[in-house]
Amino acid sequence: MFRTPDGEEIFIIDGHTHFWDGSPENQANIHGKQFIDCFYAYHTALSPKDQLWSKEQFEKYSADKMHHDLFVDGPDDMAIVQSTYLSEFYKNGFNTIERNLDMAKAYPDRYIVNGAFDPRDGEKAIEYIHFMKENYNIKGVKLYTAEWKGDSRGWKLTDPSAYRCLELCQKLGITNVHVHKGPTIIPLDKDAFDVHDVDHAATDFQGLNFIIEHCGLPRLDDFCWIAVQETNVYGGLAVALPFIHSRPRYFAEVISELLFWVGEDKILFGSDYAIWTPRWLVEKFWNFEIPEDIKQEHGVDLTREAKRKILGLNAARLYNVDVEAQKARLKDASLAVAAE
Amino acid sequence: MRRPASTQIGGDARIAAVWNQLAGVMDPELDESIVDLGFVEDIAIGADGRVDVAFRLPTYWCSPNFAFLMADDIGRAVRELPWAREVHPRLEDHMFSQEVNRGTHLGLSFAETFRDLEVSDTLESLRETFLRKAFQRRQEAVILGLRRAGWSDAALVTTDLATLDRAVITDPEGLRQKPRYREILLARGLAARPSDLAFVTLDGAAIPADGLALHLRGLRAIRINMEANGALCRGLLDARYDEGPRAAAAMPSGHACGSAGASIGCCGSCALHAGGAVPAARDAGTPLSL
Numbered sequence: 001m002f003r004t005p006d007g008e009e010i011f012i013i014d015g016h017t018h019f020w021d022g023s024p025e026n027q028a029n030i031h032g033k034q035f036i037d038c039f040y041a042y043h044t045a046l047s048p049k050d051q052l053w054s055k056e057q058f059e060k061y062s063a064d065k066m067h068h069d070l071f072v073d074g075p076d077d078m079a080i081v082q083s084t085y086l087s088e089f090y091k092n093g094f095n096t097i098e099r100n101l102d103m104a105k106a107y108p109d110r111y112i113v114n115g116a117f118d119p120r121d122g123e124k125a126i127e128y129i130h131f132m133k134e135n136y137n138i139k140g141v142k143l144y145t146a147e148w149k150g151d152s153r154g155w156k157l158t159d160p161s162a163y164r165c166l167e168l169c170q171k172l173g174i175t176n177v178h179v180h181k182g183p184t185i186i187p188l189d190k191d192a193f194d195v196h197d198v199d200h201a202a203t204d205f206q207g208l209n210f211i212i213e214h215c216g217l218p219r220l221d222d223f224c225w226i227a228v229q230e231t232n233v234y235g236g237l238a239v240a241l242p243f244i245h246s247r248p249r250y251f252a253e254v255i256s257e258l259l260f261w262v263g264e265d266k267i268l269f270g271s272d273y274a275i276w277t278p279r280w281l282v283e284k285f286w287n288f289e290i291p292e293d294i295k296q297e298h299g300v301d302l303t304r305e306a307k308r309k310i311l312g313l314n315a316a317r318l319y320n321v322d323v324e325a326q327k328a329r330l331k332d333a334s335l336a337v338a339a340e
Numbered sequence: 341m342r343r344p345a346s347t348q349i350g351g352d353a354r355i356a357a358v359w360n361q362l363a364g365v366m367d368p369e370l371d372e373s374i375v376d377l378g379f380v381e382d383i384a385i386g387a388d389g390r391v392d393v394a395f396r397l398p399t400y401w402c403s404p405n406f407a408f409l410m411a412d413d414i415g416r417a418v419r420e421l422p423w424a425r426e427v428h429p430r431l432e433d434h435m436f437s438q439e440v441n442r443g444t445h446l447g448l449s450f451a452e453t454f455r456d457l458e459v460s461d462t463l464e465s466l467r468e469t470f471l472r473k474a475f476q477r478r479q480e481a482v483i484l485g486l487r488r489a490g491w492s493d494a495a496l497v498t499t500d501l502a503t504l505d506r507a508v509i510t511d512p513e514g515l516r517q518k519p520r521y522r523e524i525l526l527a528r529g530l531a532a533r534p535s536d537l538a539f540v541t542l543d544g545a546a547i548p549a550d551g552l553a554l555h556l557r558g559l560r561a562i563r564i565n566m567e568a569n570g571a572l573c574r575g576l577l578d579a580r581y582d583e584g585p586r587a588a589a590a591m592p593s594g595h596a597c598g599s600a601g602a603s604i605g606c607c608g609s610c611a612l613h614a615g616g617a618v619p620a621a622r623d624a625g626t627p628l629s630l
Contacts (some may be wrong), residue, residue: 031435034400037580043400045575116476120544146401153457183401187458189450189466218369218572220565221473240568253564260562 001327002075002282002311010286010308011323013315014070014079014278016178016213016238016270019103020095023060031148032089043275046242051280058195063103070271071110074278077312077330078109078321080270082142082178083116085158088149088218101136109329112319114140119161120149124166133172139319141174143195146182154184155190157201170207176318180213195219195226202230209318214239217260224261234318237310238272244284252290256298264306267317272315282311354423358383358391361417368409368467370570371474377409377570378577381432389425391418396432398576404436406465408453412445433580472542473562475528478521480559482538483552485514493552501525502534 002010022036040058070076081104086094093099097115104111113130117125132138146154147149155162157179169177183192195216202210215235216223227233243251258267269285271278290302316323359570362383363375374380374395382394393414397407431440443453451459482504483496488511491499499507506520509515525531530544537546547555 018621031400034435038399038401038576041576041579043579045572045579085352183403185404187460188405188454189463190405191466191469192405218569220563221561221570224561239572243568243571246575250564250568250571254568257561259563 001077001330002286003284009327010075010326011312011316012269012278012282013312013319013321014074014076014273015211015268015315016295017064017066017070017081017273018095018233018237018275019061019081019100020084020274021060021090021092021099022058022094026060026090026092027089028089032086035086035087035089039275042239046239046246047276048245048280049339051277053274055272058130058274059319063106066273067105067107067110069277069279069310070273071107074271074303075282076110076271076278077326078139079080079111080140080178080315080319081111081113082182083114084144084147085116085118086144086147088147097132097136097138101244108163109315109326109333112139114138114142114176115145115174116142117165118147118149118155119159119165120152120155121256122161125161125165129165129168129172129174133174138174140176140178141169142178142180144182146180153186154182156184157197160337163201163204165206166201166208170205173206176209176211178213181216181219191219193219195222198233199226199230202226202233203223206232208232209234211236211318212262213270215254215262215267221267224257227262227266233262234266234268234314236268236270238275241271241281241285242268242276244288245280248288249294251288251293253298256290256294259300259302259306260298264303264309265314267310268318269311285311352385354385354421355383357421358385358393358418358424361420362393362414364409365417366474367522368406368470368474368572369403370566370573371477372409372570374414377573385522389423390428390430391421391424391426392430393418394430394432395470396575396577397434398580400433400435402434404434404440404454405450405466407434407436408433408440408443409463409467411440412450415444420587422530423439443478471524471528473566475521476525476559477563477566478524479539480556480563481513481517482509482521483556483559485509485511485518488514494549496539497537497547497549497552500535501531501538504538505534 002012004010022032022039024033027033027036035126036059040055043058044052070079081100082095083097083100084094085096097113100113106111115129115136115138117129119125121128143157145156148154157166166177169175179198181193181195184194185192197210198210207225209232210230211234212223212227213236215237217239220240223235227235241255242250242252269282271281286307288302290300295301313323315321359375362380363373365374366372367374367377367379370377379395379397380393381396382392384392395410395414411429411431415427418424418427429441429444431437434440439453442448443450450463486496486507486509489507489509509518525538530540531538538545541555
């Protein structure tokens with residue numbers, strides 16, 4: 001729970017968090033090392049100095065630490081945990097759903113754990129989606145289209161094999177599809193960060209919500225056009241939000257563009273934990289005001305109501321979280337802990 | 341602008357000439373000079389006129405096609421120097437360093453270099469996508485510069501090339517982009533004669549005065565995206581190659597919980613983790629990820 005300086009309690013759902021193992025012991029090759037190094041560069045490039053972690057801490061952290069950073073030191077009420085396998089880079093995977101569920105089991109009121117699938121697995125992917133639904137009752141998946149597999153260097157949402165998986169998700173009610181556009185290398189002569197496959201998939205699967213992490217960065221402009229046309233396309237704020245510290249004017253311009261094109265009902269807060277921690281992000285975001293000249297130029301405003309929606313209410317809607325009931329449940333749980 | 345001390349000192353006129361050539365090589369995605377972005381790491385000139393240019397990118401994962409374009413452009417730019425005999429661009433710390441370096445060294449085309457991957461032909465359509473964005477970004481900067489200088493929308497949409505050439509812009513970004521906009525406008529064949537319109541759409545169509553605001557809204561999204569990417573790339577490059585956090589400055593002192601300092605009850609796990617989260621001491625100057 002985040003309490004504003006004037007005493008309002010804001011319900012926070014952190015829409016994008018991870019519980020990974022990027023440690024050298026788990027790295028399968030140079031790519032595994034470079035992958036976590038790249039994450040660490042994001043962490044050091046955009047975090048406030050007093051929020052920096054050591055490399056060793058960043059590579060692997062405990063379930064207790066994650067809980068503390070999100071819910072004790074941090075203001076999150078709930079967090080959505082994304083699964084990313086990266087089996088070609090990490091011996092036991094980067095953060096598989098099993099690892100995430102094991103981390104989350106002590107706090108079932110806090111975590112929503114999403115699954116993942118790789119359409120290149122063909123029939124196995126279909127079976128795996130059934131398995132995750134039946135055993136873990138997943139509400140969403142995280143798709144990482146840049147994942148390597150054998151000779152393949154990535155896939156698209158519009159691949160026929162991906163469409164089969166999305167059809168099944170829609171049928172089973174796995175409605176939230178978080179899409180992370182990393183650099184997809186094949187075909188090599190095309191834009192590696194192209195987001196247009198989202199456009200087609202969103203049109204064809206009206207029963208699914210597509211949450212584009214990082215708001216399509218580095219293709220924010222293309223993402224905005226797509227989100228305008230597709231009512232079921234959302235933007236996750238991870239990566240864009242940390243600019244609020246290092247480059248507040250850039251952040252003002254980015255959030256203004258998103259508010260104008262995408263709208264305050266379709267933007268979701270996400271810390272991208274452990275790349276960033278939620279406390280400073282939420283504090284800065286709540287206190288943030290778009291400078292007057294940018295407000296005028298864009299014709300938008302980041303109101304209190306918009307902030308409430310972005311920080312939690314939008315994600316609550318997508319994941320069917322009854323906010324008042326959840327608040328009461330979390331309060332009871334914390335009273336129970338205090339009484340022990 | 342970042343220039344390694346080893347090549348800056350010494351005053352070699354040829355080194356300076358190479359830097360000058362490289363300043364004109366753009367990151368195609370950001371439309372910014374690879375020198376300004378800090379991508380060029382080292383330049384070495386041999387007695388025989390051989391030039392080696394080492395460059396590195398913000399991440400190991402940066403698009404290999406753009407890396408290839410930059411390597412190719414580095415080669416072309418430096419070969420324009422009459423004394424340069426052989427030019428060897430060298431991409432470092434990248435997932436496709438070996439392929440890109442081999443390809444440019446042997447003078448192979450993009451398709452020949454990456455014959456094992458799925459490549460249909462050339463990079464021309466990719467390059468075109470980003471040239472269009474560069475055109476739009478430059479145009480917006482010039483139009484905004486002129487607006488700030490008091491020009492009306494009606495005047496802007498009827499401005500011809502000769503008038504643009506005489507126009508005075510004081511806004512720094514508009515001033516910087518004006519010659520670059522002119523260059524790309526002519527290069528794309530959207531204007532040629534002094535009487536041609538200076539501000540047209542990507543397809544060369546005139547813009548109605550009452551449509552300029554809408555037109556600019558489209559351009560603005562492109563500029564904001566490119567600026568955010570540029571800032572991200574600079575930040576990642578710095579983080580990748582500069583010094584990391586120090587033990588002394590890395591963590592807040594005392595409770596990680598900050599304000600809840602005295603209350604052990606609420607943050608038992610904080611006390612648990614405060615020690616574990618302190619980074620190990622690191623020698624000054626150790627690069628993060630080399």
